[in-house]
Amino acid sequence: xxxxxxxxxxxxxxxxxxxxxxxxxxxxxxxxxxxxxxxxxxxxxxxxxxxxxxxxxxxxxxxxxxxxxxxxxxxxxxxxxxxxxxxxxxxxxxxxxxxxxxxxxxxxxxxxxxxxxxxxxxxxxxxxxxxxxxxxxxxxxxxxxxxxxxxxxxxxxxxxxxxxxxxxxxxxxxxxxxxxxxxxxxx
Numbered sequence: 001x002x003x004x005x006x007x008x009x010x011x012x013x014x015x016x017x018x019x020x021x022x023x024x025x026x027x028x029x030x031x032x033x034x035x036x037x038x039x040x041x042x043x044x045x046x047x048x049x050x051x052x053x054x055x056x057x058x059x060x061x062x063x064x065x066x067x068x069x070x071x072x073x074x075x076x077x078x079x080x081x082x083x084x085x086x087x088x089x090x091x092x093x094x095x096x097x098x099x100x101x102x103x104x105x106x107x108x109x110x111x112x113x114x115x116x117x118x119x120x121x122x123x124x125x126x127x128x129x130x131x132x133x134x135x136x137x138x139x140x141x142x143x144x145x146x147x148x149x150x151x152x153x154x155x156x157x158x159x160x161x162x163x164x165x166x167x168x169x170x171x172x173x174x175x176x177x178x179x180x181x182x183x184x185x186x187x
Contacts, residue, residue, distance in 0.1 A: 003027060003038050004047050008057070017048075017055045091180045097123040098179065101134065101143075108132070108143055111158035117183045119143065121176035132178035137167045146174065 001009070010018050010026050018026050023035045039055065042048040049058050092098045103117045111132065113119065121134045127146045135142055135155055144155035144165065153172055155165040 003042060004045065007042060007047065011057050017057065091120055091182075093179065094122060097125075097176075099123075099176075100182075103143065107157040107159050107162045109159050111145070113143070113158070113181055114183070117181055119178055120180040120182070122179050123176045125177045127174055127177045133174050134176040134178070135167075136173040136175050137165060138171045141175070143178070 006026050007018075007023075010022075020032055020035050020039075023039070024030060024032065027035060027038055029035060029038075039048060039050075043050060046058055048055050088095070098120055100118050100120050103113055103119060104115055106115060108114075113132075119134075127133045129146060129148055131146055132143060133146045133155075135144060135146070137155070142155060142165070144157055147154040147156050147164075149166075153167065153169060153174075155167065155172075157164070
């Protein structure tokens with residue numbers, strides 16, 4: 001485990017930053033000078049910030065992964081080692097062309113995308129048939145499956161109450177391809 005993971009693990013476990021004395025144990029060193037050097041490196045990396053004499057964590061998007069859980073029939077509980085997972089690394093392939101949009105409407109509900117969800121989309125990628133895209137049709141944006149019929153693009157909803165959209169190819173621009181859906185279960 002590197003210094004970054006050690007400090008994040010300590011913070012996640014204790015819900016506070018360790019003191020310099022505690023950091024000697026966290027980093028496995030004997031000297032406060034070595035701790036100071038390691039803290040400066042963590043500050044440079046953007047993991048820790050200094051506010052006066054106080055250290056605090058910078059939001060890292062890193063959380064603890066405890067293991068797996070059965071979504072079918074219950075299975076025996078097993079204890080597994082905790083890992084640190086970066087949500088950014090897990091959800092975002094390319095940072096610059098990726099952005100988040102809140103979903104409005106019900107046209108993609110059968111794809112598991114509901115009003116109030118957030119979607120991550122990546123610009124600059126040509127969509128494959130069957131992928132969900134953010135499309136600009138004339139002057140309006142929509143989130144739909146990208147299909148091709150008779151050589152022409154078709155935008156297909158994931159809700160039988162909505163109709164397919166057969167846009168004029170000259171008035172259609174695929175803005176981005178969906179990469180992730182984020183849903184909070186509390187508001």
